[in-house]
Amino acid sequence: MRAHTSAAVAASRRYWQLWVHEHPERAARFLLACALLQLLMLAFRSSRAESAPEPLRERAALSAPAAEPKSSSPLAPRAAQQAPTAAAVPSAERSSEEVFGRVVDLEGRPLAARVVLRYADGRHLEGQGDEDGRFRFPAVEAGDISVEALHPGHRTLRRDAAPRGTEIVLELARGSGLRGRVVDLSGRPVSGAFVEARGSAGYLELRRTDEDGRYEIPRPASGMLSFTVASAGHDLLETSRVPVRVEDEQLEDWVLREGISFAIRVVDAASGAPIAGARITRQPAGRLSADDLRRRAFPLPGVTGKDGTYHCDGLPRAGVILGIAAHGFAPVAQTLHIDESVRGEQRFALDRGRVVRGRIQARGGVRAGWVLSLEQLTELGQWTEVGARATSDAAGRFELTGAPVDRPLRVIVWQGRVRAKISEQLEPGGDGLQELLLELE
Numbered sequence: 001m002r003a004h005t006s007a008a009v010a011a012s013r014r015y016w017q018l019w020v021h022e023h024p025e026r027a028a029r030f031l032l033a034c035a036l037l038q039l040l041m042l043a044f045r046s047s048r049a050e051s052a053p054e055p056l057r058e059r060a061a062l063s064a065p066a067a068e069p070k071s072s073s074p075l076a077p078r079a080a081q082q083a084p085t086a087a088a089v090p091s092a093e094r095s096s097e098e099v100f101g102r103v104v105d106l107e108g109r110p111l112a113a114r115v116v117l118r119y120a121d122g123r124h125l126e127g128q129g130d131e132d133g134r135f136r137f138p139a140v141e142a143g144d145i146s147v148e149a150l151h152p153g154h155r156t157l158r159r160d161a162a163p164r165g166t167e168i169v170l171e172l173a174r175g176s177g178l179r180g181r182v183v184d185l186s187g188r189p190v191s192g193a194f195v196e197a198r199g200s201a202g203y204l205e206l207r208r209t210d211e212d213g214r215y216e217i218p219r220p221a222s223g224m225l226s227f228t229v230a231s232a233g234h235d236l237l238e239t240s241r242v243p244v245r246v247e248d249e250q251l252e253d254w255v256l257r258e259g260i261s262f263a264i265r266v267v268d269a270a271s272g273a274p275i276a277g278a279r280i281t282r283q284p285a286g287r288l289s290a291d292d293l294r295r296r297a298f299p300l301p302g303v304t305g306k307d308g309t310y311h312c313d314g315l316p317r318a319g320v321i322l323g324i325a326a327h328g329f330a331p332v333a334q335t336l337h338i339d340e341s342v343r344g345e346q347r348f349a350l351d352r353g354r355v356v357r358g359r360i361q362a363r364g365g366v367r368a369g370w371v372l373s374l375e376q377l378t379e380l381g382q383w384t385e386v387g388a389r390a391t392s393d394a395a396g397r398f399e400l401t402g403a404p405v406d407r408p409l410r411v412i413v414w415q416g417r418v419r420a421k422i423s424e425q426l427e428p429g430g431d432g433l434q435e436l437l438l439e440l441e
Contacts (some may be wrong), residue, residue: 004271005010005052009288012235014301022102024090029117030315032191034300035161038302038315041055043359044224046172047281050415058430065405074189076211084131085258085408087352088198095140096106097138097139097140097141097163097167098136098137098138098139098140098165099136099140099145099147100134100135100136100137100138100167101127101134101135101147101167101169102129102133102134102135102167102168102169102170103115103133103135103149103151103156103170103172104133104171104172105154105168105172105173105174106172106173106174108170109396110129110132110388111129111133111136111151111154111172112128112129112130112131112133112135112151113129113149113151113154113170113172114128114129114149114150114151114178115127115128115135115147115148115149115150115170116147116148116149116150117134117140117145117146117147117148117161118145118146118148118158119141119143119145120143120144120145121143125140125161127139132208132360133246137402143226145160145161146158146160146161146162146198147159147160147168147170149172150218150401151172151218154173154174154177155172155173155174156172156322157170157172164216170271171286171400174358177216177217177218177220177242177250178197178216178217178220178250178251178252178439179214179215179216179250179251179252180214180215180251180252180253180254181209181212181213181214181215181253181254182209182213182215182229182231182253182255182256183213183240183253183254183256184193184255184256184257184258185255185256185257185258189193189209189211189212189213190209190213190231190234190256191209191211191212191213192209192231192232193208193209193215193230193231193234193254193256194206194207194228194229194230194231195207195208195209195215195217195227195228195229195231195254196228196229196230197217197220197225197226197227198222198225198227198228199220199223199226200223200224200412201222203225205217211372213297220244223243223244224240224241224242224244225242225244225427226238226239226240226241226242227239227242227252227254227369229254229256233258233259233261233322234256234257234258234259235256235257235258235317235338236318237254237255237256242304243434254407257317258297259315259317259337260312260317260338260340260342260343261310261312261315261317261343262311262312262313262315262342262343262344262345262346263309263310263311263344263346263350264280264304264309264310264311264312264322264345264346264348265304265307265308265309265345265346265347266278266280266304266308266309266310266326266348266349266350267308267347267348267349267350268329268350268352269347269350269351269352270351270352273308274306274308274310274339275302275304275326275329275345275350276304276305276306276307277304277326277327278303278304278308278310278324278325278326278329279301279302279303279324279325279326280301280303280304280310280322280323280324280346281301281324281325282301282304282320282321282322282323289440309345315338316329317338317339318337318338318387319336319337319338320335320336320337320338320385321333321336321337322334322335322348323335324348324350324351325402326402327387327401327402328352328353328401328402328406328439329350329351329352329353329401329402330351330352330353330354330402330403330405331350331353331386331387331402331404332348332350334348341416351400351405353401353403353404353405354401354403354404354409354428354434355399355400355401355434356374356399356400356401356403356409356411356426356436357397357398357400357435357436358397358398358411358435358437358438359395359396359397359398359436359437359438360392360396360397360398360413360434360438360439360440361396361437361438361439361440362396362439362440363408363440367392367394367395367396368392368393368394368396369392370392370396370398370413370414370415370420370440371389371390371391371413372389372390372391372392372398372400372411372413372414373385373387373389373390373400373408373411373412373414374387374402374403374409374410374411374413375409375412376403376407376408376409376414377403377407377408377409377410377425378407383410385412386402386403386404387401387403389399404428405428406428407426407428408425408427408428409426410422410423410425410426411423411426411438412426413438413440421438421440423436
């Protein structure tokens with residue numbers, strides 16, 4: 001066996017020598033390729049040799065007792081950091097997401113304050129303290145936060161939050177604020193009254209009194225403020241240039257007089273018959289402002305009943321423009337100075353307005369269902385809608401009523417919200433009845 005192997009090796013050597021002698025360039029390239037392949041294999045083995053022991057050492061370090069200081073492995077500090085488990089975390093650290101505390105005044109009395117947690121990025125959480133002044137936020141994200149406490153009659157306090165799990169105590173000092181009561185002439189509290197404070201730069205605060213007539217504005221603007229106090233059934237009270245200092249607490253009580261109550265009766269001027277369903281509106285005249293309507297402190301607008309009467313309870317002593325409109329009658333507007341002399345019944349007689357009758361001719365034969373309205377030309381040169389709208393019947397006929405007899409008119413034909421036709425101007429005069437033919441394309 002050995003003889004055959006030696007003969008084969010000798011034959012291979014002779015063949016290699018003859019091949020190299022006959023093809024030297026091919027032999028050189030072959031040897032170079034073999035050398036490169038050997039280098040790559042050596043590099044792969046060396047890198048594998050360096051990386052292979054690491055998990056072995058790491059597992060050995062983790063499984064070895066922590067008390068052995070002889071290990072010189074660079075992974076030893078990492079193993080030491082991984083050693084604590086969840087069971088070893090202190091209890092205070094486990095409740096680090098909870099923020100809680102108390103709000104008291106400088107004498108230690110609890111305050112049921114509003115508490116705001118503010119993050120550095122602008123986010124915030126709001127909560128309300130209880131009667132003992134305690135507040136609690138059970139789940140708060142990690143990050144830098146500040147705690148702010150607000151309570152009426154006290155200065156707002158803001159401070160950085162204490163370490164999580166530590167009670168926060170916020171002591172509020174007495175601060176600026178406006179407070180007071182609204183009562184009537186007999187000293188009885190007026191509940192539900194509106195107290196409005198106005199200042200420069202658009203400052204506006206609106207408060208409503210409670211059952212005891214009390215109100216409070218915690219942080220008013222400093223300087224000169226104007227106040228308006230309004231309540232249904234009472235006079236409107238307005239004051240101006242009331243000095244307010246930010247650092248002081250200020251008391252402002254208001255006394256309201258009972259308003260004027262009277263009845264408005266609307267009748268037909270020709271027959272004297274009551275007009276039911278007449279709409280009564282109020283426009284401010286003099287010191288009354290449009291904000292009164294927003295507050296709904298006064299009982300207008302309103303609609304007359306079957307007897308043509310509407311009762312106004314507690315209008316303030318001031319000038320007011322009453323507007324009265326009813327279907328088929330010309331609307332009226334009258335200025336009324338409300339004082340003691342207007343108690344009782346105020347009678348308003350409405351004249352039958354102009355009647356505009358006509359017929360619609362439309363191409364395509366569609367005559368029914370057209371909506372029409374009247375507009376009058378005001379003294380300011382503006383066209384405004386007046387009276388009730390009407391709808392044409394199957395024959396195209398229509399009738400519009402309730403327009404004033406002394407103003408120019410025009411008829412509008414509507415197609416949805418689009419004006420399909422505007423008639424020529426109808427001048428006042430005649431017997432109040434006008435016929436009109438409208439042709440639609």
